[in-house]
Each structure stands twice: as structure tokens, then as C-alpha cells.
Amino acid sequence: xxxxxxxxxxxxxxxxxxxxxxxxxxxxxxxxxxxxxxxxxxxxxxxxxxxxxxxxxxxxxxxxxxxxxxxxxxxxxxxxxxxxxxxxxxxxxxxxxxxxxxxxxxxxxxxxxxxxxxxxxxxxxxxxxxxxxxxxxxxxxxxxxxxxxxxxxxxxxxxxxxxxxxxxxxxxxxxxxxxxxxxxxxxxxxxxxxxxxxxxxxxxxxxxxxxxxxxxxxxxxxxxxxxxxxxxxxxxxxxxxxxxxxxxxxxxxxxxxxxxxxxxxxxxxxxxxxxxxxxxxxxxxxxxxxxxxxxxxxxxxxxxxxxxxxxxxxxxxxxxxxxxxxxxxxxxxxxxxxxxxxxxxxxxxxxxxxxxxxxxxxxxxxxxxxxxxxxxxxxxxxxxxxxxxxxxxxxxxxxxxxxxxxxxxxxxxxxxxxxxxxxxxxxxxxxxxxxxxxxxxxxxxxxxxxxxxxxxxxxxxxxxxxxxxxxxxxxxxxxxxxxxxxxxxxxxxxxxxxxxxxxxxxxxxxxxxxxxxxxxxxxxxxxxxxxxxxxxxxxxxxxxxxxxxxxxxxxxxxxxxxxxxxxxxxxxxxxxxxxxxxxxxxxxxxxxxxxxxxxxxxxxxxxxxxxxxxxxxxxxxxxxxxxxxxxxxxxxxxxxxxxxxxxxxxxxxxxxxxxxxxxxx
Numbered sequence: 294x295x296x297x298x299x300x301x302x303x304x305x306x307x308x309x310x311x312x313x314x315x316x317x318x319x320x321x322x323x324x325x326x327x328x329x330x331x332x333x334x335x336x337x338x339x340x341x342x343x344x345x346x347x348x349x350x351x352x353x354x355x356x357x358x359x360x361x362x363x364x365x366x367x368x369x370x371x372x373x374x375x376x377x378x379x380x381x382x383x384x385x386x387x388x389x390x391x392x393x394x395x396x397x398x399x400x401x402x403x404x405x406x407x408x409x410x411x412x413x414x415x416x417x418x419x420x421x422x423x424x425x426x427x428x429x430x431x432x433x434x435x436x437x438x439x440x441x442x443x444x445x446x447x448x449x450x451x452x453x454x455x456x457x458x459x460x461x462x463x464x465x466x467x468x469x470x471x472x473x474x475x476x477x478x479x480x481x482x483x484x485x486x487x488x489x490x491x492x493x494x495x496x497x498x499x500x501x502x503x504x505x506x507x508x509x510x511x512x513x514x515x516x517x518x519x520x521x522x523x524x525x526x527x528x529x530x531x532x533x534x535x536x537x538x539x540x541x542x543x544x545x546x547x548x549x550x551x552x553x554x555x556x557x558x559x560x561x562x563x564x565x566x567x568x569x570x571x572x573x574x575x576x577x578x579x580x581x582x583x584x585x586x587x588x589x590x591x592x593x594x595x596x597x598x599x600x601x602x603x604x605x606x607x608x609x610x611x612x613x614x615x616x617x618x619x620x621x622x623x624x625x626x627x628x629x630x631x632x633x634x635x636x637x638x639x640x641x642x643x644x645x646x647x648x649x650x651x652x653x654x655x656x657x658x659x660x661x662x663x664x665x666x667x668x669x670x671x672x673x674x675x676x677x678x679x680x681x682x683x684x685x686x687x688x689x690x691x692x693x694x695x696x697x698x699x700x701x702x703x704x705x706x707x708x709x710x711x712x713x714x715x716x717x718x719x720x721x722x723x724x725x726x727x728x729x730x731x732x733x734x735x736x737x738x739x740x741x742x743x744x745x746x747x748x749x750x751x752x753x754x755x756x757x758x759x760x761x762x763x764x765x766x767x768x769x770x771x772x773x774x775x776x777x778x779x780x781x782x783x784x785x786x787x788x789x790x791x792x793x794x795x796x797x798x799x800x801x802x803x804x805x806x807x808x809x810x811x812x813x814x815x816x817x818x819x820x821x822x823x824x825x826x827x828x829x830x831x832x833x834x835x836x837x838x839x840x841x842x843x844x845x846x847x848x849x850x851x852x853x854x855x856x857x858x859x860x861x862x863x864x865x866x867x868x869x870x871x872x873x874x875x876x877x878x879x880x881x882x883x884x885x886x887x888x889x890x891x892x893x894x895x896x897x898x899x900x901x902x903x904x905x906x907x908x909x910x911x912x913x914x915x916x917x918x919x920x921x922x923x924x925x926x927x928x929x930x931x932x933x934x935x936x937x938x939x940x941x942x943x944x945x946x947x948x949x950x951x952x953x954x955x956x957x958x
Contacts, residue, residue: 356478
């Protein structure tokens, strides 16, 4: 029976090998600190954290995630260790993103389980407010036996204050190192979709004024209305009416309070609920229900398909985590049984030892086969769902080989998201999950042209890798142009040496670019100066509450800058402008797509590390570098591929250019 602990309560532990499972409403960093009988940590080597995830008897997650599984082996602890403290911390906010205190997110839940998943004790950490780090619980040794105690001690000063309170002299340095390791992990994580507006409140959310550098930011996940990003729709509220300026600032005089604004007539009833999702046909007895495209929640088919894809993504992540956990348990059980058999001298005589080893291996195979059968059943259901969902996806969510592109028309509204490729796991090669990112983009993209080998062992030389990277960048840019209404998205290109001319031909020849690709140092300077000035103007207009006071003829569309061959043609001033666009641009509709090899800019040292972490890294060849936001699996990313010999890309861009010329008249 599970012991549901409250703060300060303890419970005995009968097992030495345990898992500590953590569930939070937002990505958190998990760590574990070893201490002596007085609760003192003797050094940084006594802490397992994302930068050093393995210590004797301990293993923690290598990145921040909403769900964690920490492995603990109490028998492997040295005699000096009397306490194992489980620590949770919110990642340091990057550019104002992410919650800054536990009071703004759902209460974290921590459970101590056996390796077979049996829950021993659990604890929901309530009562937190300003704290950004917390000692969740501790496993402690008392009179030769181990117990678990619910702690829930929070620290507003974060990990630095927590470590200092436990007597660690290098507290600040260790906290900084953990923040750095978590930032590297978050840079490779696919961002989870934002929470949807509750179905009972469909009123338009008024946008808050732009936040200045000295004003702070509302924490992610905090209750209350969430302002839409620049030029975008509120989460879950698509296509709803109401006066709004080009920059997402409500012009209704009653919107100044920053609360929800209901534009419906007071004498009319609220809008009708959305039509029910498609119903699945009756299943045969003993068979699972047949999947149906669009059976998730949502107020439009697009939103339902979007939520359905994310549901498939989460289901595959969790079923793979369950399979891996079962295999780990089977391996640890077999190792323990073999160790016991070898430690008994009687089993070394005759065939008893061989029989014990064969029995241990047989039990291992039985457990793994059972876990594999469960995984195969879940994957088969997801494959069946994918087979009906994939053909139903709209162009923004569809692959380039989907027939919907042949009937393409320039849209009248901005979609919820767009597809940037596919994701897969080695345990489920039969299924690909569409990688959907919400629009407008919240972070820039980095197409890494530096990788020279692939997962299948083939080798790609640096020249071909640069060509593939530019082809991938053009495919992404074409999709962005295709999913926005005419005149709502503008693309600029910086190609200092002209090395990307061939790959850029579909964009240049169809006329969808704002101008010819900028070349040379002078071209770099001119484009960056123009875009940084644009960011400054929009920020000043928003902060001053006068979004309509922009210069006449000002282009209010979203802007994308494609940078090729970095750092060629960039001086120190241009590099600083680039970093400024990365940090400040997305909030006012200026986005960056870097096509670069990080090692080629190594001469700048750590100066550019924040730039790379702020961008979502994508590769032109399949690569295991992205992580999901739930359990942190390393997913293989596959870039979007235009079918060989197909003219679909040029045909789509030609229609975009024609619609843009009509719109400009």
C-alpha cells in the first residue's frame, strides 16, 4: 500500500534499489545531494545533477523535463553517506521565458517506487510560492535502516541558496554549472504546446503592453490570461473577432486593464460550443477502437489535428519510457540473481550454478518479452492512428509529398503551427511523429551545416553538408511563406560569399524574397542595420502604447532573416546585432534562421554560446539531438524532404509570389 506523505512525515524503505519519479507541470531540473549524518555536503562531487548525472548509487536526468525518473541504489552508498536529498529547481529564465517561481506552476508530485513500478511512498509538494528550488524529499539512514521523509523546503534564492544552506562552500559555482547544463539541455528540447484556453471562456484575450528590460515578465504557466505573441492569435482562440492593431495590441478602450475583453453583445447568448469530434466506428469485440482523424479536443479541425499529433507524440514518449524502465528492471534483477548465485559456494559445485544462471536469464527474457509485447501493441495502435491522421493534415502540418500541396491555395489566415520535420525513436521505427511548432515562432532556427556523418554510418563531406543545409533552410522558408497570408511574411537573405546561390534559386527565381540576397560585408551591415532598427521602432511603439505611430508605409509583416556562411562577412558589430535580433526579434516579429557550422565561429569563444542555445538546432541529415518535454528521450530528427524530381516547391512559391503581387496592387 502506498504511503501518501505530508510534510515532515517519514516511511520505512524495504528495498535498496529504487526509482524516484517526479511529475511537474513544467520542465524542472532534478538533482540529488549526498550528505553526512549532520546534513553536510562535503563537496561538489557529492551532488548528482544534469552536468554530472551519475554518482555512486545515483543517476539523475541529463536535462530539464516535466517528468523524471531518478535511479537510487542504497546498497552502493558509502558508509559516510547518511542522507540522499532529492532537489528540484526551475531552470533559470532565458530571455523572460519560463516560470520563475513554483507558486506559478502546478504542485510537483514525487513518488518513491520499486524497480517493478510498485509505489512505496508519494508526496505532493504544496504551499510553495516564491521559491525556485526545493528539497522535495530525503532518503536517510537510521540505525542501519533506510527511510524516506517528505521535506518540501523551498528556497527563493534558488540552488545557490539551497546548497549554501547545506554547508557547501562552492554553492554559487555549482548552481551556475547546473544552470549552464540545463540551458544546454533546454536548447535541444522540443517545446511543449502552450496550455489551451478553457472551453468555457472563448472571449478574446487582450494583449499586455510589451515588457521592458526592467519590468520583468509574467511567469510561464501562471494563472490568468496569456497575451498572444506578436501578430498571432491567443492560444486556442482562432478566428475570433475584435478590434486589434497590427501588433496584437487591443484598441478597445476597456482593454487597458489587461484582462479578458468580451466583444459579444451583452444581450446575446455566448457562442455555441464546437461541433463534436468525429466518432469512431464501433469496434469488433475484443479489438481496439478504430482511430479517427481529428478526434482530439479543439474548436476547429486544425486544432483537433494539432492536439491529436501532440497526443501521439506524448503517448509514444511514455510507452517507450515504460519499455525502457521494464528492461532496466529486468537487467538489474538478473544481475542481482546472478550475483547471489555466485556468492553461494554451494552453487559452484555441480550443475546448481549453471541451473541458477539459466533460470535468471530465462526470467530476464520473459520480462523483456512481456515488455516488448506491450510496446508493440501500443506502437501498432499509434501506427494505425498515424495512417488516418497523416492524409488528413492541412498543408501547414503535411509532408511535401502529401497531395494537399497540389491543390494549394494561399491561405487567408495564419495556421496554429507548421511542420519542421519528423521525429522517431529506435524502439518504434514504424512510426514518424510530425514535429509541429506553434506560430508565430518563439525562437529562431539553426540549420547545422557542420555535421559530417550520419546515423547509418555514411559519410558526408563538408561541401555536401553545406549544400544539404541550405536546401533544408530553403524548404523551411518556403513552408513559412506558404502558410502565411499574402503579404504577411517577408524573407531576407544574407549570403556574404554567394555560396548559397544554387540552393536559393527557388526563392530568388520565383520572386518571393524581399530583395536579392545581400552579399559582402556591406550587404551584411545594411540588412542587419535595417532589421535592428525595425526591432527598435516596434519596441518603442509598443512600450509607448502607440502601435499606430509607426512611419508611413512601415512593413507590418513577420520578417525572417536567413543567414548563410556565418561568420564570413561579420565583424564584431554585426555579431552583436545578430545576437540582438535573436534575443529581441521574436517578440516583435523578426525571426532568424542561421545556416552555420558552430566550429567555424569558435574564434569568438563563449561569446556566441547564448546565441546557439537560443536557437532551435535542426540538421540536414537524420540526427539524435532533440528531446521531448515529458521524459527527455533523445529523438531522431528527420528533416522535411522534397520528393526527388518534384516541382512542388517551385509551384507553391510561384503561387505565393502571384498572390503577393496581387496584394501589393
